[in-house]
Amino acid sequence: MMKLKNILLSFSLLSVLLSYSQTYEVIKVDIKCTAHSLTSNLNSAANDFSPYVHNNILYFASDRSPDILIDGENNWSKSEAINLFQGDLKGDINADAKIKNIRLVSERFEAGSHTGPACFSVTGDTMFVSQVQINKKSGTFHPQLYYAVRLNKKFTKLTPLSFNNPDYSYGHPFYDSRAQRLYFASNNAGGKGGKDIYYSDLTDTGWSSPKGLTEVNSAEDEVFPFLVDNVFFYATNMDGKSGGLDIYWKLLNGIPNSSKPLEGANSDMDDFGIYIFPGMTKGYFSTNRLGNDDLMYIDVERSITIRNEMVGEFRFKTLKGLPADVTIQIIDEDDFVLYETTTDKDGKFIFKEIDTDKSYSIRAISEEDLDLTLQSLNGEGAVELAGDESNVFTYRKLGTDKSGTLSLIPDDMIDFNLNEGRLSGQLIYEDRPNEFPKDLKVVLIDENGKESFSTLTDDNGNFDFKKLSMAKNYILKVPESDNDLVLLIYDLKGNVVAQLKTNENGEFTFRKIAPDYSNNLELLEEDDGAFDYNTQTIWGYFEYENNSKLSRSGLIVSAYNADGSILEEELTDKDGVFRFKNLPVEKSLLFKLEENGDSFILDDFTLYIYDRDGQKIAGLKRGQDGFFTYRPLGYEVDNELSQIEEDNLEFILAGQSNKDRILVYFDSNQSQVKSNDINVLKNISQVLKDNNQARVEINAYADAKSSDDYNLILSKKRGDWIVNYLVKRGISIDRIIVNAYGESRLVDQQNDALNRRAEIHLY
Numbered sequence: 001m002m003k004l005k006n007i008l009l010s011f012s013l014l015s016v017l018l019s020y021s022q023t024y025e026v027i028k029v030d031i032k033c034t035a036h037s038l039t040s041n042l043n044s045a046a047n048d049f050s051p052y053v054h055n056n057i058l059y060f061a062s063d064r065s066p067d068i069l070i071d072g073e074n075n076w077s078k079s080e081a082i083n084l085f086q087g088d089l090k091g092d093i094n095a096d097a098k099i100k101n102i103r104l105v106s107e108r109f110e111a112g113s114h115t116g117p118a119c120f121s122v123t124g125d126t127m128f129v130s131q132v133q134i135n136k137k138s139g140t141f142h143p144q145l146y147y148a149v150r151l152n153k154k155f156t157k158l159t160p161l162s163f164n165n166p167d168y169s170y171g172h173p174f175y176d177s178r179a180q181r182l183y184f185a186s187n188n189a190g191g192k193g194g195k196d197i198y199y200s201d202l203t204d205t206g207w208s209s210p211k212g213l214t215e216v217n218s219a220e221d222e223v224f225p226f227l228v229d230n231v232f233f234y235a236t237n238m239d240g241k242s243g244g245l246d247i248y249w250k251l252l253n254g255i256p257n258s259s260k261p262l263e264g265a266n267s268d269m270d271d272f273g274i275y276i277f278p279g280m281t282k283g284y285f286s287t288n289r290l291g292n293d294d295l296m297y298i299d300v301e302r303s304i305t306i307r308n309e310m311v312g313e314f315r316f317k318t319l320k321g322l323p324a325d326v327t328i329q330i331i332d333e334d335d336f337v338l339y340e341t342t343t344d345k346d347g348k349f350i351f352k353e354i355d356t357d358k359s360y361s362i363r364a365i366s367e368e369d370l371d372l373t374l375q376s377l378n379g380e381g382a383v384e385l386a387g388d389e390s391n392v393f394t395y396r397k398l399g400t401d402k403s404g405t406l407s408l409i410p411d412d413m414i415d416f417n418l419n420e421g422r423l424s425g426q427l428i429y430e431d432r433p434n435e436f437p438k439d440l441k442v443v444l445i446d447e448n449g450k451e452s453f454s455t456l457t458d459d460n461g462n463f464d465f466k467k468l469s470m471a472k473n474y475i476l477k478v479p480e481s482d483n484d485l486v487l488l489i490y491d492l493k494g495n496v497v498a499q500l501k502t503n504e505n506g507e508f509t510f511r512k513i514a515p516d517y518s519n520n521l522e523l524l525e526e527d528d529g530a531f532d533y534n535t536q537t538i539w540g541y542f543e544y545e546n547n548s549k550l551s552r553s554g555l556i557v558s559a560y561n562a563d564g565s566i567l568e569e570e571l572t573d574k575d576g577v578f579r580f581k582n583l584p585v586e587k588s589l590l591f592k593l594e595e596n597g598d599s600f601i602l603d604d605f606t607l608y609i610y611d612r613d614g615q616k617i618a619g620l621k622r623g624q625d626g627f628f629t630y631r632p633l634g635y636e637v638d639n640e641l642s643q644i645e646e647d648n649l650e651f652i653l654a655g656q657s658n659k660d661r662i663l664v665y666f667d668s669n670q671s672q673v674k675s676n677d678i679n680v681l682k683n684i685s686q687v688l689k690d691n692n693q694a695r696v697e698i699n700a701y702a703d704a705k706s707s708d709d710y711n712l713i714l715s716k717k718r719g720d721w722i723v724n725y726l727v728k729r730g731i732s733i734d735r736i737i738v739n740a741y742g743e744s745r746l747v748d749q750q751n752d753a754l755n756r757r758a759e760i761h762l763y
Contacts, residue, residue, distance in 0.1 A: 031231065031249055031280070032263035033298040035287075036095035042087060042102065047293035049286035050117030050172070050224065050273035054124050056089045058099060058284070060295060061116030084109060084116035084129060093282055095297040106155045109148075113141070117273065122177040122317065125150050130171045130184075131158060143171040145184060162207050163200055172224045172273075178315075185223040186210065193219035197234055216250055216259055224273045227252070229280050231302075233262070235272035244270035247285060265298060276300055312362075313348040317369040322347040327365040337363075413492055420467045426488045426537075426612050427461040427478065433539050433570075433579035436461040436614075437485065444468070445475040460614040486581070488537055494612065495585050496537050538630070539579035540609040540618075542572065542593060544600065552576030559583055560590040560627070590627040591620075602626065615708040617744035619716050623697070623737030630739070631699060648762075652683045662760040664722070665753065668703070671717035673725075673758075681722060684760060685729040697737045697761045698722050703752035704743040712742035718758055 042048065046064035053059070063082045084105040090098040109115045109129065118129040127150070130143040144166070146158035164170060165188070173184040180202040185195045188210055196217040198210040213232075216222055220238040223245070227233070232252045235245040236259075246266040250259040265271055269289040276283035280302045284295050314323045328349045330339040343349050364370045414421040423444075427437045442463045444453040452474065455463050468474070478485065488496050538559075542552055553574040559567045561584065570578045583589060593605055607628040609618040620628040652662060662684070664677040673681060688694055700719035702711035719738035727733055748754040 029231075029251055029257065030263075030303045031260075031300065033283075033300045034264050035285075036297045036299070038099075038295060038297055039096045040099040042099045043294040045292065047082075047288075048085075048295055049293040051275045051284035051286070051295050052117065052119050053089070053275055053277065053284070054120045057086050058089050059084065059086045059105065059118055059120075061085070061118075063114075082114035082116050084118050093277070097297075106148075108155065108157055114143070117172070119174055121175065127155060128173045128175055128182065129158065130173060133166065142166055142169045145170045145173055145182075161200075163210055169195070174225045174227060176227050182207070183213070183225040183227065184210075185221075185225065188212075192217045194221040195223050197222045197225050215252075216248070221245070226274050226276070228276045228278055229302075231276075231280065233274050233276070235270075235274075244268075244288075245272045247271050247274055312343075312350070312372065313346060314343055314364055314370045314372060315347060319368055323364070323366060323368070323370060326370070329363040329365065331361040331363055420469060423465040423468060423476075424490045425463055425476075426490065427457055427463070428486050428488060428537075428579070428581075429484045430486045431484055432573075434541075434573055434575055434577040441479055443477050443479065445477055446472060458613075460612060462612055488581075488612075490612070496581070536583045536585055536589075537579065537581050537612070538583055538589070538609060539577065540607060541575060541577040543576070543606045543608060545604040545606065556594040558592045558594070560592065561586055562588040562590065564590070589630045591630065592627055593622070611744065615744075616712045617708075617742060619712055619740040619742075621738055629697065629737060631741075648683075648687045652680060652687060662762075664758050664760065666718055666756040666758075668705070668752070668756065669714070671714065671721045673718075673722065680760075681725050682729070684762070685726050685731055687762065688726070688731050688735065694762055695735045695737070696726070696731075697739070697763065698758055699739050699741060699761075700758040701741050701745060701755060702743050703755040704746060705752065708742055708744075712740055715742045716740035722758060722760070 042058070042060075044062065044064045046062055048060055048062045048064070050061045051058060061082050062085050064085070085102060086105050087099040087102040090100055105118070109131070113132040115131045116129060118127050120127050127148050129146055129148065131146055132141050132143045144164040145161040147161065148155040148158050150156075161170075161182075168186055168188045170184055170186045170188075173182055175182045181199050182202070183197060183199045186198045187195050188198060191198075191212055192214075197213040199213055200210050201208045213222075213225075216232065216234055216236075218236065218238040220236060222234050222236045222238070224235040225232065230252055231249050233247060233249045235247050237245050239246070247262040248259045249262055251257050262274075265274070265285060267287060267289040269287060270293075271285060271287045271289070273286035274283060275285070276298075280300050282300055283298050285298060286293055287296055288294070312328070314326060314328075316323055322345065324343055324345045324347060326343045326347070328341050328343060329337045330351060331337050339351060341349050341351070362372065364372075413424065425442075427440060427442070429435050429437065436459065437457055438459050438461070440457045440461070442455055442457060443451050444465060446452045453465055453468075455465065457463050476487070478487075491497050542555065542557075544552060552572055553576070555572040555576065556569065557572060557578045558569045559580050561567060567583055567589075568580050570580060572578045591607060593602055593607070603622050605622060607618075607620040607622075607630075608616050609620070609630060611617045618630055620630055622628055662680065664673045664680050666672070667674060684696065688696060698719045700715040700722070702715045702718070704711065706714075716738075719740055723733065723736050723738050726736060743755070746755045747757070
């Protein structure tokens with residue numbers, strides 16, 4: 001890098017009027033990039049550096065000769081003098097972008113010495129630039145900071161800033177329009193050593209005295225500052241590991257983090273003078289890795305690890321005032337709106353229970369340009385996001401927001417060829433698990449306020465709208481709504497993909513829009529307590545065999561995952577009924593029943609689980625460690641066989657060819673295992689005898705020929721028959737768990753012989 005460059009002052013005026021949005025908690029931010037050489041003819045045999053882009057014009061500093069580039073102006077030659085140039089960006093911004101009409105920004109800036117680099121205000125009407133002036137008393141050269149105003153498409157002469165001091169250098173400026181703060185590099189008195197990053201605020205009385213940016217400064221040089229989306233970039237030689245200057249970054253006003261080198265940008269030469277577009281997906285920087293200073297293009301990837309809750313506040317980019325009553329939508333990666341709310345009088349909004357699984361975008365429906373900042377729990381800015389021309393800010397998909405107003409049509413309920421969707425929902429009472437809003441009218445209102453579709457809920461609060469155009473927006477409304485009413489939206493598998501309460505008008509909303517993704521963010525991978533977006537609503541009741549009339553109200557029902565971590569806790573009503581609305585979709589869920597004052601024999605309870613249509617789909621008995629084990633998707637043993645099963649599977653199956661699972665089958669309406677499967681049970685009993693600590697779980701099923709009640713009873717009898725067989729062969733009943741699932745998990749719609757089965761698991 002040229003020695004003179006260290007004493008230059010460049011200015012970038014980028015106003016990021018990013019709104020304040022509070023995110024649950026930002027755990028960490030990682031940024032990396034990939035550098036590409038430009039295929040355009042921008043770089044020259046001279047030094048070209050410090051890019052800045054405004055309004056599709058790329059500005060940069062260069063010591064190339066300008067006299068052949070200016071048409072209609074007086075030619076003048078300043079050999080190896082740095083001047084400010086510009087070129088027009090054509091087409092998409094990437095390494096292959098065309099950069100046309102390269103020319104001087106203004107001949108007025110020539111001062112017999114070095115001028116540039118530069119930056120602009122958010123409107124482009126003000127430019128800040130550094131220019132080297134000679135101290136006539138000492139004969140030394142120090143850059144100073146200047147500004148110019150654009151009038152009639154041309155810039156005025158340069159005007160010095162009030163805090164300039166010819167005894168020190170002031171260079172490499174960057175202006176943050178939102179904060180009205182000018183950052184720059186200087187060797188001003190009181191620094192940490194070498195050149196440091198300073199800033200000065202524009203106040204009602206003028207520019208404030210420069211202050212050092214202590215969180216980035218070191219005893220070495222810190223130069224070329226740049227700020228975008230609350231990430232502060234600069235160049236430094238503080239570690240000396242990569243050779244010369246390297247580009248570093250640090251979050252400002254966000255989660256604590258030390259400065260980090262920009263992965264993918266640095267080399268063993270000088271790397272400096274970066275510009276990144278708002279949204280942080282692409283940009284340019286300077287490097288001399290090939291000899292002279294050149295510009296390179298970079299693809300940028302920002303990954304943000306976050307937790308659960310988001311509260312936000314938008315700001316206009318160019319207008320005064322606050323964007324109140326702006327509709328804010330959460331869009332998933334398939335362009336469907338998941339939730340919707342509006343900003344309050346201060347431009348704030350809130351969403352809760354962020355899902356950790358899929359991508360989403362945040363969209364503000366406004367004719368004015370907006371920007372967005374996400375903050376940490378302490379209310380400080382954690383990350384700022386700039387939206388695209390449609391005010392879409394890419395983030396992550398939301399989970400169930402109990403106070404939201406928007407529902408979702410899932411992917412598997414959409415016919416993409418016909419662009420039609422099915423909305424399958426259920427209305428339930430939040431605090432009355434054993435009651436359902438029967439014959440309640442549900443209507444869809446179009447964008448013109450007209451009632452387009454209507455239906456009535458069935459006995460269990462279910463309703464369906466089919467063949468809905470995905471090109472239209474609807475309000476889902478329940479005219480006779482009730483404060484206790486909750487809307488559940490189901491996918492094709494029966495999982496709950498949205499859970500909402502009505503607003504005061506009994507309205508829910510779903511919409512479809514097409515976002516333009518501009519950021520790449522990801523969520524914490526480990527379990528951080530956030531609800532998964534796909535959930536199960538499970539309700540059921542406990543039946544007490546010793547006394548069916550005994551009150552079962554107030555019993556404590558706890559739900560656990562397969563690892564034994566508690567998920568939720570509910571109390572039974574007077575009939576022993578409970579409901580969980582936010583359980584994760586997992587292969588196994590464990591329920592535990594606890595007495596709440598009365599004395600019960602807990603082993604005499606049977607837990608019955610219902611589906612959304614009110615059918616009993618499982619009858620569960622208390623097993624190991626006092627848990628009732630429910631397998632919502634049926635037991636799938638592929639690649640999950642225990643060590644006992646792996647060592648003994650061939651022996652247990654007695655020569656059967658299907659080694660995917662331990663299965664036995666039944667004849668129609670029979671509870672006894674088919675004769676050719678008796679050897680399987682015989683061999684299982686022998687394995688259990690040889691392994692005294694081993695236990696067995698039996699999940700029994702039926703076909704769908706009879707009623708669901710009959711089939712549930714029949715599957716229970718099948719499970720009990722296997723239990724009795726094992727007990728007669730000397731296996732203690734304490735080592736056996738049996739669950740009945742009736743017809744709820746058919747494996748073959750055409751062959752009922754495969755549905756009449758029991759799945760057996762040793763563990």
